[in-house]
Amino acid sequence: MHTVAVLALDDVIPFDLATPIEVFSWARLPDGRAAYEVKVCGPALSVSAGVFALQPPYGLEALAAADTIVLPGCRDLDRPIPAPVVDALREAAAQGTRIASICVGAFVFAATGLLDGHRATTHWYAADLLAERHPAIEVDPNVLYVDNGQFLTSAGAAAGLDLCLYVVRRDYGSAVAADAARTAVMPLEREGGQAQFIVHDQPPTPRGSELEPLLRWMEEHCARDLSLDAIATQAGMSTRTLNRRFREQTGTTPLQWLLRTRIRRAQALLEATSQPVDRIAGRVGFGSPTAFRERFKRVVGTNPHAYRAAFRRSERVPHQVERAG
Template identity: 75%
Template sequence: MHVVAVLALDGVIPFDLATPIEVFDRVRLADGGKPYEVRVCAPTGTVDAGMFTLNVRWGLEALLDADTIVLPGCADPAMAVPEEVLDHLRKAAAGGARLASICAGAFVLAATGLLDGLRATTHWIGARALAERHPAIEVDPQVLYVDNGQLLTSAGAAAGLDLCLHLIRRDHGSAVAADAARLSVMPLEREGGQAQFIVPAQPPTPRGATLEPLLRWMQENTDVEVTLGDLAARGGMSIRTLNRHFREQTGTTPLQWLLRARIRRAQHLLEATDQPVEQIAGQVGFGSPTAFRDRFKRIVGTSPQNYRAAFRRKNQNPSHSAVRE
């Protein structure tokens, strides 16, 4: 079972704390099975939550056993995070755990140093303070949440619901996420003036890394048919060196990285346009719609048609994409 640990620190915001507890605990699979076990943990057995005190069953060791760790916001984002907490979060991340923050929980995640060089968000009121305190993070106050793969951040209040539903969709597909959304009386993707933007779930690459220009070109040219030799030549290196740098800097192969970039671009086109699936397949570099559908389902967990039905952006001019590159 997938263990979700929710970290409660003194001053925790009750809404942020309750959101992942309620959303993940209520998820059910098609066979009625319960895919998540939620554990609330804290440095000590009691937590001061302002208007009340929490008695917490789990200690920090729960972080090391977790598959996903959720960091709710605290009333005072400027508070110092105990070093013991930061150490446990770093160890959990090194062990492969997924870390997600809600609202001002981004300040706790940022204090670990894990967000350095990545894009992140938080409540718009605290965005400037987060950027000033952690200049190595690219803070975007305009978005609901940012997905960097292993590390995710969300804006305030209801954006925590958006993030939790997004994680469920990543884990179990659109159908399970849609059921969770209905239980929360929440749409899977909210309409309104604030466009939802999800950073592609590619392995993060440190800024200034030798592959950064090549990766940027690959993201901007997903429709171009290329070979390993083509990529190596564009990067000014041998194929062997290209493969080695990809492993060192992204943790994957050039082909797998490119496939994910193509599928992420396809997701944007499915959400933001009325183009036929066959046309989108060609636009993102697949030679046949069948190959595209197969790869899309393997990576996303559902078919392109089902994805579009679940996440099509309403009240949007189909000729214009809301994606910001």
């Protein structure tokens, strides 16, 4: 039987810890036997998990005997990883053990140096920090998970479910993984990547900046066919001066800023209305629905229809869930 060791460190995030425990425990072979033996281990007899504490039944020796090690995230990203944990993970990796991280568990993983030279992901909110602290890692904030063969990383929270189901499929095939996904009430594969969940804010503009009136005007008129010349005329500048000021004060170009504004407006319409996608494309300033779809997918990571399916605000009153018994 395949053994999975889930490492519980102090300040572990309960959701990250529970995800691999549940998914791998749900997985069943066609004859009904359990596909995995799951062991929760830790470097201490008691581990804090925020609002509660737990007692891992296994110590770090369980890492050496595991086929797969899962590293949940910890809330305090500044907390040093204990040296015995780093050593145990490195020794396991040297033996060929598969290691996977969930969410900001990538910071635990990165502390071992095992991800250096590899592509990895983590929660989009912490991706820049991971890249800053560990420049030898190629951090991709747009995907749900990354498989480097022996080493795997996943994005935030629910992406841990995607990763665990992917591992089940890799180990036992689609039928076993699909059965585990049904038990978890999860799709076996989700369309798009982490980018669809990222809040794409515009670069900040200093309050009182000379561009503030122009930016408001561009937002109000983003549905118009605004050329660089038209924007420069509104600003009372040459196109060269406009580009330079934009770069200095927003970090981007006028047309890139405009495109991002249009996509944000489109996201709001997809979430709040039932208007056809082609009509939304025109309302936010795209002359071609095809160009809109291509740009939307490039920025958001999924197509407009899939985004609407995931984020559409329902006006129906949700059903009350009654507890049995």
